[in-house]
Amino acid sequence: MHARTRPGTRAPHVRVLALAATAALALAACTADPEDPATPGPDPTGDATFPVTIDHALGQAVVPERPERVVTLGWGSHDTVLALGVVPVGIPADSWAGDPETGLLPWTQAAIDELGGEQPTTYTDLPEVNVEQIAGLAPDLILAPYSGISQEVYDQLATLAPTVAYPEQPWLLPWQDQTLLNGRALGMEDQAQELIDQTTGLIEQAAQDNPELAGTTFAYVYATPDGALAAYVEGDPRVDLLTSLGMELAPAIADLDTPEGTFYADLGTEGTDLLEDVDLLLTWYNDTEEQAAVEGLGTFQAIPAVERGTYLPLLDRQLGMAMTTTTALSVPWGLDTFVPQLLQALDQ
Template sequence: MRTSTDVRTSTDVKKGALVAGIALLAAALTGCAPDDTTEGAGTACGSFPVTIESSLGDAVIPEKPKRVVTLGQGSADTVFALGTTPVGVEIDTWGGDSDGYQPWFRTAVEKAGDDLPELITSTPEIDVESIVELDPDVILAPQSGLSQKQFDTLSALAPTVAYPGDAWSTAWDDQIEIIGQALGQSDDADDLVDDIDARLAAVATENPEFADHSFAYLYTGEVGALGVFQENEPRAAILSKMGLRIDPVVAEQPVTEGTASSVLGLEKADLFDDTDLIFTFYSDAASKKQIEAQPLYGAIPAVERGSLVSTSDQSFVTASSLITPLTVPYVVDDYVGMIHRAIDAL
């Protein structure tokens, strides 16, 4: 125990990358022993009580949490990377495996020899009874869609950390830092952010040609729809950090309120006539076929010539929409290969 390039990703390669990433984390993070009560134990251990503000209310955490429940996306990865395996995590019925665990998280937990957390359903309502049975010391949901009513209910069970701004809009590095604060490991959380930045910067250095090419990350969702993710949205942010240049036309589009994206409509597909690479995802193979058959979509030059990086692998889609200590090693090698194949089609 611890104190168009379509992709069907290789499980063995991904497990190897995750194992290597976990080893580096273990070497880099000293963390805090759960029963450490030494006063002034060091900046990585922080000091308690700690108060974390959010848009829904404050969470006052009296001592270092031992039993952690996570809701929303990405938080379980950071909790694990900081040395604690959560006792409960939100089920992922779309990007998860057949049991509902996100595969990069499951691999990390099993490799560490820890018990898998209990899965918590959140649709149509959060399974509060399951959370009660887990007896958490803290509930972490800084990247989630908690309502005020849900926050109040959960806060009656344990200190609950929600988002600092709008729902589902917490920056990836802020999310890591909030979790580090909640666990009394702010210094370690900063190290995780630095490690992620360094890993992605290394990709840019190793692939200098990426800087010569513009990109836009589009989303379609359904026939007739079209939108684009802004550069601060994780899907686009990870590509920028890997060295690609987001097309300036993206920033010119009005941002849809409450999101980090712009809803455009398929009639504006020609905005991307000069974009070198188009990134997108599909919910499944049938959706891919329908969307790519639309004349306006198919006429986007990058799509037409094959400079399209796309996938309907739901686990990869989910992982690449997050920037966490576990998702980056899960997606980055595949992404590099996909990008090279799209560049070759220019």
């Protein structure tokens, strides 16, 4: 949990919003045609765009020309790169919710299949980055804007290729900023903005179609069988997605003081009183055994939202990840499953 634990599986059914993912890929694949100036996309020669200089918290990345061998670290960047029509040579494996063999989440694999080309190498980047393994991929760009890489690791990576880290704090970067930063490094900032507009449009449409969500207070927490309790705060993508749908972070949680660069607040074993005015309580579990242990705690049962049933426990790991990373690929994949679950929980 405190090491950026990964939440989320989805019920398999046809998704209308999946059409948006196809549209995003189609947009991304449209690089400029030198014979047709009206074709969207940057100059494929890169002369009009590069070099690109990006300052960030750990240094400066100078991308001299359009990259061809992109490696990503952390969450989300690989989805943006794919949505922009580029298949990375290296992608972090998700051992929590990804495919047991490839480590890839379904929307990521679908985008790779759509674009074609060689299957990316996958690797573990949490809790540590294997720099030698990354070096073996011969990258010409490393994207890690939504990650927790240290200065030491960054310095090693920067000797391999231009490396883009987080602008200010590890693990705290709105998905919109992450998308733009990745797009800029690829020389495709305009296309990245179009992806943001498309994804924002899907979320706004979901909010309009489900006005019952407007003004509903919520808390998104993580509880453990030993009674520990933490709440995600503003700036965490889980919280930001819910507020984008018109919901409101419970005032008692919103008013908490959290250390700079922290995406959650420890409530402790006695912090359930901060959840008294929550309309909807959300949490995630690793498995049904953990769920049973937490729900068996008297302190957890006494939370008003749990007592009345306006409580959404997420056991679907893939859906949890889709609604945590918030990318141009994950939102179309999961939003039309997630929103009905919110409504069903509120209807108890």
